[in-house]
Amino acid sequence: MRYCAVNRAGKSIVLIGMMGAGKSCVGRSLHRRTGLVLRDIDEIVAANFGTSIPEIFAEHGEKKFRKAETEALRCMRGEEQRIIVTGGGIVLRKENVEILRSHSVIVWLDGDEQTLFARASRKQNRPLLQTENPRKTFSQILAARRPLYANIADIRVDTSVLTDEEVAMAILVKLGRIRPKRRSLISP
Numbered sequence: 001m002r003y004c005a006v007n008r009a010g011k012s013i014v015l016i017g018m019m020g021a022g023k024s025c026v027g028r029s030l031h032r033r034t035g036l037v038l039r040d041i042d043e044i045v046a047a048n049f050g051t052s053i054p055e056i057f058a059e060h061g062e063k064k065f066r067k068a069e070t071e072a073l074r075c076m077r078g079e080e081q082r083i084i085v086t087g088g089g090i091v092l093r094k095e096n097v098e099i100l101r102s103h104s105v106i107v108w109l110d111g112d113e114q115t116l117f118a119r120a121s122r123k124q125n126r127p128l129l130q131t132e133n134p135r136k137t138f139s140q141i142l143a144a145r146r147p148l149y150a151n152i153a154d155i156r157v158d159t160s161v162l163t164d165e166e167v168a169m170a171i172l173v174k175l176g177r178i179r180p181k182r183r184s185l186i187s188p
């Protein structure tokens with residue numbers, strides 16, 4: 001099944017949320033279900049540097065990474081409707097938020113802290129979690145960012161007990177593009 005006009009205003013769907021929220025996997029699912037082009041900011045930044053995110057942090061530092069994130073967003077201005085997957089820190093810069101707001105419906109993938117941390121720490125590829133106490137670091141970052149996510153989100157989905165496919169379906173239901181098969185997928 002394909003959902004061509006995902007929302008009437010023709011806006012892109014941007015996924016925001018903490019590391020471990022499942023943004024990349026849900027993005028791929030939305031791409032399959034809608035047929036919309038998928039853009040992943042981390043992938044664009046990594047491709048522009050010609051290396052991985054951990055390498056960018058190690059060699060160039062977080063500041064340059066953040067600048068590159070913004071640059072990638074700027075380059076996407078004017079593009080047609082897309083699914084856009086962001087890195088967890090995209091909400092840190094005001095300009096990023098303004099760009100996203102100008103052309104997207106912003107979907108916040110949230111979850112309970114334990115679950116998000118368990119998912120985020122499965123792979124050792126998150127530079128910000130390479131600390132003495134990653135659990136504490138994660139908690140601090142999440143506490144600082146939750147209000148930022150909440151402030152810009154049009155839609156919030158709690159991913160804690162849902163599969164990536166269920167999250168994608170819940171988003172499309174909330175956007176009003178498909179009818180729910182299971183009411184339990186939709187939280188208020």
Ligand code: S3P
Binds near residue numbers: 128
């Ligand atoms: C970051 C999250 C990462 C990546 C980078 C910084 C963050 O993306 O952009 O390591 O600041 O939360 P994911 O959210 O996909 O892990």
